[in-house]
Amino acid sequence: MSSPDSMTSRLGRLLSAPPISIELLPGDRSDWAASTPPEHAPFLFIERNLGIPQKLVYRIYIEAGLLLNHLRPRLRALQRNLLLPLEENVIRELHDMSAILLVVNPAHHTALNARKTLILGGHLSPTIELGFTNALLTLRDGSKQSTLWHHRRWLLRRIHQSTLSPSPSTDGVSTPRRVQGDADDTLVHYLIPADALQAELDVTARACELYERNYHAWAHRAVLLSYIVSLPSSSSSTLMAEERRWTRAWLARHVADYSAAQYACQLEAALPRSAMATPNIALAHVGEDEGSAASHALSLVRSYPTHETLWLYLRGALSGSPSSPRSPARLYAEHALAEKDAWTHAVRFLAWVLWQEGAIKASAKVVRRITMVAEHEESEVSGITAVSSSEAIVAIIQSSISSPELGE
Structure with a gap:
């Protein structure tokens, strides 16, 4: 001792x-x-x-x-x-x-x-x-x-108290027992006061500032998000709206935080579920209208086109609602092909759009060809150095990855 x-x-x-x-x-x-x-x-x-x-x-x-x-x-x-x-x-x-x-x-x-x-x-x-x-x-x-x-x-x-009924005692003795929810690591079905919930959100924010791209702190916040979604409509709608504002402000200040971008996509996916639980309160849905996740992601990509995290955030925001051939996101990506520092990200994004539209199929050979184009391997992609317009470069990407020799 x-x-x-x-x-x-x-x-x-x-x-x-x-x-x-x-x-x-x-x-x-x-x-x-x-x-x-x-x-x-x-x-x-x-x-x-x-x-x-x-x-x-x-x-x-x-x-x-x-x-x-x-x-x-x-x-x-x-x-x-x-x-x-x-x-x-x-x-x-x-x-x-x-x-x-x-x-x-x-x-x-x-x-x-x-x-x-x-x-x-x-x-x-x-x-x-x-x-x-x-x-x-x-x-x-x-x-x-x-x-x-x-x-x-x-x-x-x-x-915090569980809303689930406790397991009945078999021996009549009150002894500590495993709490419901330990197996799946959830906070759903617990009564967490508003101040305690806010304290948890504050702890995650501080941890994310302390250690950049803090996956595990964002994972903890995702557990809190699931809890918020499970709350009655009068509480969840306000909290979800505030969480959306906070997350977007965070991403604007930390444009390389890929864990934050992933959480932002999880948050947007949770909004429709929250909206179904709150039919009398209008919550923004995923799309490219004003205030949507896609418009927010695109605004960040336009401001910081060299950050891969933001291009991936834009993909996540558009998932489930593929952009039309002339959508603002695709138009900007074609424009970004003219910018040397944004070329790689723009090529990969456009290839993703083509895959979403069903124009290409994912295979090892297709991915290799996309990588050649994205990484400026001109010797491997014939004619790329002679192209001067964004539309022509997009055509080369589409034609090269759909050529017969690249079949599955």
Whole structure:
């Protein structure tokens, strides 16, 4: 067991607060001695923001791992019998050592499972644990960990009441049980207050700023989107409209965030489902009319034609509603063929349009030929250097990929 005055125990107590944010500071304890209040030395703890010297925490990590390994028999016994009484010092050690391990490795499965066991046994509040995950998600490495986001949803299912009937007890004893929804990792059928829902949306936004193109943070937001769609019409319509505005503003500021573009397409696909649930409220549908996803995507492509993410966003926005031969999207793509930096993306987009229209079939040979055209491999695509108009280039793409020698 660690001494109450050891650095390991001191850090564990600071993490149990929990802090608002955590930052690993470059250097060792000596580099921060002058800035550290004596009551928290060698750590910085100011207004619940915790700073930990990086070299020091790596040494503490090793000690915490050894201590947690020493406590494994007690942890396994608790997992077998959640009603097993534990000494206060054992609970504190399990709590503190697992927290320290997660600061250095936010995807530490053993540490997360130990904390789940403490929660199920009634030794740790899930609300406090949610606050601790807030702090872990302020770490750049923590914000990108799928395991940590999954742990957060696990906590939400224990904090908030389920609308489903509980499973009947077979022995008459009230014991912790698996919450409905754990298997498919959903928040649907839970009563999440508006402020808690907004807090989750804010956490994902902060994580996406901290780690660019943060797939797992956007995946967490997609789970929240499914929850919003499941709400009664009076709540979901307003939230969906606000979420659409926020997502579009985000994409305009982060034009290379392909995870955000994917989420934007998921959001647009969810709008018709929300509209069916809210027949008295008009929600914009996918299409190319003013305010649609396609018009928004096209405006971004026009502003930033060299970003592949935005061309893929435009494809997603048009999926299910293929553009007509002279649609604004296709016209712009033909125009973009004259721009050297946008050529590759424009060629691939036009090939996708032709595939949507049924003019070509996807095959390995067809894809190779499209790639040759898109990558300017003139020696492989005869006549491409002699073409001067966008329409003629489109014709070459169509004719070359439909030639007999490229048949399936």
